[in-house]
Amino acid sequence: MFFQILDILGTIAFAISGVLIALNKKMDPFGVLIIAFVTAVGGGSLRDVLIGIQPVSWMTNMTYVYVIFGATVFAVLFRNKLNYLRKSLFLFDTIGIGLYTVVGIEKGIVADLHPIICISLGTMTACFGGVIRDILCNEIPVIFRKEIYATACILGGLTYFLLREFMSDTNFVFVIAGIIVIVVRLLAVKFRISLPSLYKDKP
Amino acid sequence: MFFQILDILGTIAFAISGVLIALNKKMDPFGVLIIAFVTAVGGGSLRDVLIGIQPVSWMTNMTYVYVIFGATVFAVLFRNKLNYLRKSLFLFDTIGIGLYTVVGIEKGIVADLHPIICISLGTMTACFGGVIRDILCNEIPVIFRKEIYATACILGGLTYFLLREFMSDTNFVFVIAGIIVIVVRLLAVKFRISLPSLYKDKP
Amino acid sequence: MFFQILDILGTIAFAISGVLIALNKKMDPFGVLIIAFVTAVGGGSLRDVLIGIQPVSWMTNMTYVYVIFGATVFAVLFRNKLNYLRKSLFLFDTIGIGLYTVVGIEKGIVADLHPIICISLGTMTACFGGVIRDILCNEIPVIFRKEIYATACILGGLTYFLLREFMSDTNFVFVIAGIIVIVVRLLAVKFRISLPSLYKDKP
Numbered sequence A, B, C: 001m002f003f004q005i006l007d008i009l010g011t012i013a014f015a016i017s018g019v020l021i022a023l024n025k026k027m028d029p030f031g032v033l034i035i036a037f038v039t040a041v042g043g044g045s046l047r048d049v050l051i052g053i054q055p056v057s058w059m060t061n062m063t064y065v066y067v068i069f070g071a072t073v074f075a076v077l078f079r080n081k082l083n084y085l086r087k088s089l090f091l092f093d094t095i096g097i098g099l100y101t102v103v104g105i106e107k108g109i110v111a112d113l114h115p116i117i118c119i120s121l122g123t124m125t126a127c128f129g130g131v132i133r134d135i136l137c138n139e140i141p142v143i144f145r146k147e148i149y150a151t152a153c154i155l156g157g158l159t160y161f162l163l164r165e166f167m168s169d170t171n172f173v174f175v176i177a178g179i180i181v182i183v184v185r186l187l188a189v190k191f192r193i194s195l196p197s198l199y200k201d202k203p
Helices: A002-024 A029-051 A062-077 A079-110 A115-136 A150-163 A170-190 B002-024 B029-051 B062-077 B079-110 B115-136 B150-163 B170-190 C002-024 C029-051 C062-077 C079-110 C115-136 C150-163 C170-190
Strands: none
Touching: A002 A029, A002 A062, A002 A079, A002 A115, A029 A062, A029 A079, A029 A115, A029 B029, A029 B150, A029 C029, A062 A079, A062 B115, A079 A115, A079 A150, A079 A170, A115 A150, A115 B115, A115 C062, A115 C115, A150 A170, A150 C029, B002 B029, B002 B062, B002 B079, B002 B115, B029 B062, B029 B079, B029 B115, B029 C029, B029 C150, B062 B079, B062 C115, B079 B115, B079 B150, B079 B170, B115 B150, B115 C115, B150 B170, C002 C029, C002 C062, C002 C079, C002 C115, C029 C062, C029 C079, C029 C115, C062 C079, C079 C115, C079 C150, C079 C170, C115 C150, C150 C170
């Protein structure tokens, strides 16, 4: 139940981030809704299709559909006021990537895949909704260019597989892994930490 | 038989719309052919993959392949004369989205999915070939920015599920739904109706 | 064994071509790794998903993952020296498309698909990693614009199905088809042959 609520909060945050970018591109109402959707479910859909879980998750669980639709309408109506929510949205989004990472890892484990593949699936679940959103908006995906984002997911995934060696309660290990993702991202943003640049000149 | 012919006319129209955009981007013959293909079969392929119908439809029905190939050669050869066909092409394209919408809804129903998901699948079938075409051509997808297009598909889908409550002949209901898509789009273009803008200034 | 080595050389070449383009776009280390990955496995993943081979190939064979990771680190560290390797890289890349084409055709045959579809799958395997790479980098895919590249794959595929009529040793026919792809591409680049332009003015 607790997880379900967090999952929904994450989905809301992802959908709203899609709405804000779509509005910025002056899309029409249909475009805004689609961008909200792909941001929220794109990463999970890609994961499901690559593993072979079909129909993909959001097609068999209407909760996502209603939540994303509601979040989109809310975000469009109150878009001028969303600035006041900036901090909450950032927090939701961060909770979202923590949860999505854990969900992705779990699906990989259920499909009996190698830990490295499972970590990739977790990262994909958390990050590729945003990648597809950016492609549909004709931008180079933001996560390829800056910010600790995917890296937090990867660290969370590594934590999961390390801890599992020592602990038998996998649910507890999942919680820890999700928290690692969230804490790494919060710290990285607070202290402006980013991946070391590959370029001598400032990008 | 009658439906088959309409389906082929729709496929031709989609393929030709791809050719025209690819020529505009100065693509080489291979690029033109690929863009024609993805415009015609991209939406259906995405639908099939998300549901889990594999190999995707066009791989097991060579008619599509031949029709798209023929339409591409035709469109390249007579591209300077296609202006004269502008009205016919628009009509084919509109028939195409009507049919593709109905086909998508039907596949969703066969897969036992929720009506909202079925309507999404119908809309995806009709619209996402164009979305993938625009992404490959490095454009923001046109359907996110203007025109009643997806909206017509959604209205057709809603009509289907409403009428099905009262009518037992689902084939007849499918025909009505397809006609609704076509009529809504024709009326929207004729009277320049578009979705209400979300922006105060003109986009 | 011999094929395995060629396959790995091809994968390395594809990964490195991804790294070079990602560095050019000033991506961060995570972005560079992802672009290397999609360039190397994107075409095969698309093929597997469209046919219905899931989990997709690279998820069940860790060799690819290690090779791509190693090639990425190597290419990032020695990126200033890769100019000296330009010819080797071009050769690896060409071997790569030859092999990827043959692998794609074979998967299509195993799935019992029409020869034209099999040739499409071979071409897709060889070319669509580069297409996805270019889309993620916000470019019109280079293979739609110039160079004999896909055409070499298609000619190799045609050769395969023609020769199979007369020869019973399909392995040998596969080798010939792969060599045709490689030779056509090498000759096309050496003699600057490209597809006939569809445009009167120079593109």
